[in-house]
Structures are given as structure tokens and as C-alpha cells.
Amino acid sequence: MKIVVLGASGQLGSCLKKISAERNLTDISFPSEEHANILDKDLLDKLFTAEEPQYVINCAAYTAVDKAEDDVDTCRKVNRDGAAYIAEVCKKHQATLIHISTDFVFKGDVPKVLSETDAAEPENIYGLTKLEGEAAIAEILPEHFTIRTSWLYSEFGNNFVKTMLRLGRERDQLGVIVDQAGSPTYAIDLANVILDIVKSENKAYGIYHYSNEGVTSWYDFAKAVFDISSTQVALNPVKTSEYVTKAVRPAYSVMDKTKIKSTFSIQIPYWRDSLRICLERIAAGV
Numbered sequence: 001m002k003i004v005v006l007g008a009s010g011q012l013g014s015c016l017k018k019i020s021a022e023r024n025l026t027d028i029s030f031p032s033e034e035h036a037n038i039l040d041k042d043l044l045d046k047l048f049t050a051e052e053p054q055y056v057i058n059c060a061a062y063t064a065v066d067k068a069e070d071d072v073d074t075c076r077k078v079n080r081d082g083a084a085y086i087a088e089v090c091k092k093h094q095a096t097l098i099h100i101s102t103d104f105v106f107k108g109d110v111p112k113v114l115s116e117t118d119a120a121e122p123e124n125i126y127g128l129t130k131l132e133g134e135a136a137i138a139e140i141l142p143e144h145f146t147i148r149t150s151w152l153y154s155e156f157g158n159n160f161v162k163t164m165l166r167l168g169r170e171r172d173q174l175g176v177i178v179d180q181a182g183s184p185t186y187a188i189d190l191a192n193v194i195l196d197i198v199k200s201e202n203k204a205y206g207i208y209h210y211s212n213e214g215v216t217s218w219y220d221f222a223k224a225v226f227d228i229s230s231t232q233v234a235l236n237p238v239k240t241s242e243y244v245t246k247a248v249r250p251a252y253s254v255m256d257k258t259k260i261k262s263t264f265s266i267q268i269p270y271w272r273d274s275l276r277i278c279l280e281r282i283a284a285g286v
């Protein structure tokens with residue numbers, strides 16, 4: 001089963017590289033952005049001609065949520081147009097696309113667990129352009145899986161857990177938002193599920209929700225990071241109204257994972273258990 005990963009040097013791409021090595025997968029390639037710029041359709045076409053992938057995993061995205069508010073065109077190019085180009089080239093080469101999307105497609109203004117069929121109504125540019133990317137793919141390529149995930153972290157790249165560890169070392173006091181709830185996702189767990197989906201060769205295409213089990217706030221998530229890593233820092237809960245950011249974020253973006261669990265017969269780890277594993281790996285430098 002030949003697989004090509006796009007956005008390979010990002011957080012999720014790095015997790016896929018690690019997991020595929022652990023699983024001894026050899027028929028998977030991780031081209032650099034220079035050889036797989038998703039905004040260059042001809043380049044993708046050449047890449048797919050050379051690689052002949054059966055599955056393409058798209059981890060490439062514009063993920064700077066606050067910056068996107070002032071950088072709408074670039075964000076939309078990558079998250080909408082890039083997704084559409086990939087779908088077109090997958091169609092030409094008869095490849096199945098596994099695309100990653102986000103809980104930020106939801107407004108999240110009511111405390112309701114969100115299913116794949118609930119209306120998406122993004123509150124920020126990043127979420128809007130990700131939703132546009134989902135729609136473009138659905139229109140072009142029936143053979144796709146779009147996996148919406150949330151609050152990704154890992155030992156790789158930039159993420160909330162690594163930011164907290166850094167700020168915990170640099171500061172005596174820290175304020176973290178307590179009134180936004182969601183579900184953290186260890187990107188290594190997601191990488192494993194993506195490769196399980198490929199392995200299954202299941203053709204139940206469409207949108208799926210995936211995060212770790214459980215619900216928390218950014219404040220409680222940060223508290224868990226500091227407790228588990230024995231970091232001494234005074235952590236203060238703050239309200240969204242007290243912590244000004246460019247982009248509006250959902251107050252409640254907890255997603256229902258019934259569909260992915262039943263379709264692919266997977267079990268999902270509890271967020272705190274996965275966080276513990278990730279922090280052990282970060283501490284051990286592996």
C-alpha cells in the first residue's frame with residue numbers, strides 16, 4: 001500500500017513518520033515542502049506520477065490561528081485552495097485522500113457534544129478556511145476521509161503542551177483560560193488511527209471526528225501538564241474576556257467520536273493517560 005504524506009515536516013507529519021517507522025512501514029514517503037508544495041498542482045502531479053500513491057495523507061495546513069485573522073489570503077490559499085488541488089490530483093491518480101480538519105469549524109457556543117452532521121459555523125478565519133477546504137474536497141473527490149481533530153499536541157513542533165512547559169520554566173505566574181472546553185489529542189494517537197484506517201482499506205468515506213477521550217479546559221489541561229511534569233508555577237484561571245486574542249475560539253468544541261470508533265473498531269485513550277506518555281517522552285528526549 002503506497003502512501004504519500006503531505007505537510008510531512010509539521011507536527012502530525014512528524015508523528016506519522018515516527019509511527020510508520022515503529023510499524024516497519026516502508027511504502028510511505030514524506031516529501032519535503034520543496035518537493036510537495038500543495039499550492040503547486042503541477043508539482044503534486046509530478047510527485048504522484050512518480051510515487052503512484054494509493055493513499056495521500058494531507059497534514060499540510062496554515063495553523064497560526066491568531067495570525068490568520070490578519071493574513072486571510074494566505075490562510076485561505078493553503079487551507080482551501082491547497083486542499084482542492086490535492087483532491088484534484090488525487091482524483092487524476094485514483095488515490096484516496098485522508099485530510100485533517102479541526103474542531104474550530106464549530107461555533108461552539110452551546111455545551112453540546114458535536115457530531116459529524118451538526119452544522120459547522122466557524123468563528124475565526126482559520127476555522128472558516130478549514131471548512132472551505134473540507135467542502136472543496138467533498139465536491140471534487142468522493143474517495144476521501146476528512147478527520148476533524150482538536151487541541152493537537154506531541155513531542156514535535158509547536159503546541160500548547162510545549163508552550164506551557166516553556167512558560168512554566170520562564171515565569172512564576174501564568175494565566176490560562178478556564179471557560180473554553182474541548183478534548184486534547186495526542187498527535188501520536190491520531191497518527192496511529194490514520195494508519196489503521198489505511199490498513200483497514202475500509203471505503204466508508206466521509207467526515208469523522210477524532211480526539212482523545214474526555215473533556216477539559218485549557219486551564220485544567222495546563223494544570224495537568226504542570227502536575228505531571230512537577231513544574232512549580234502559580235497557575236491562575238482566567239476568563240476568555242480577560243485574555244484578549246485576535247481570533248475568537250469556541251467556548252465548547254467537544255466532538256462525538258462514536259462514528260470513527262464503530263466504523264474502524266478502534267479504542268481511544270483518555271486524554272490524561274496520553275498526556276502522561278507524551279510528557280515522559282519529552283522529558284526523556286525521545
Ligand SMILES: NC(=O)C1=CN([C@@H]2O[C@H](COP(=O)(O)OP(=O)(O)OC[C@H]3O[C@@H](n4cnc5c(N)ncnc54)[C@H](OP(=O)(O)O)[C@@H]3O)[C@@H](O)[C@H]2O)C=CC1
Binds near residue numbers: 036037039059082
Ligand atoms: N495543531 C492543532 O492543534 C490542530 C491541528 N489540526 C489540523 O491538523 C493538521 C496537522 O496540524 P499540525 O501538524 O499540528 O500543523 P503544523 O503547523 O505543525 O504542520 C503543518 C505543516 O504544513 C506545512 N505547510 C504549510 N503550507 C504548505 C504548503 N503550501 N505546502 C506544503 N506544506 C505546507 C507547514 O510548513 P511551514 O511550517 O513551513 O509553514 C507545516 O510543516 C492540519 O490540517 C491542522 O489544521 C486540527 C486540530 C488541531
Ligand SMILES: Cc1cn([C@H]2C[C@H](O)[C@@H](COP(=O)(O)OP(=O)(O)O[C@H]3O[C@@H](C)C(=O)[C@@H](O)[C@H]3O)O2)c(=O)[nH]c1=O
Binds near residue numbers: 102163175218243
Ligand atoms: C499561551 C496561552 C494560551 N492561552 C489560551 C489561548 C487559547 O484560548 C488557548 C490555546 O491557545 P494556543 O494558541 O496554544 O492554541 P490554538 O492555536 O488556539 O489551538 C488550536 O489550534 C488550531 C490549529 C486547532 O485546530 C485547534 O483545535 C486548537 O488546537 O489557550 C492562555 O489562556 N494562556 C496562555 O498563556
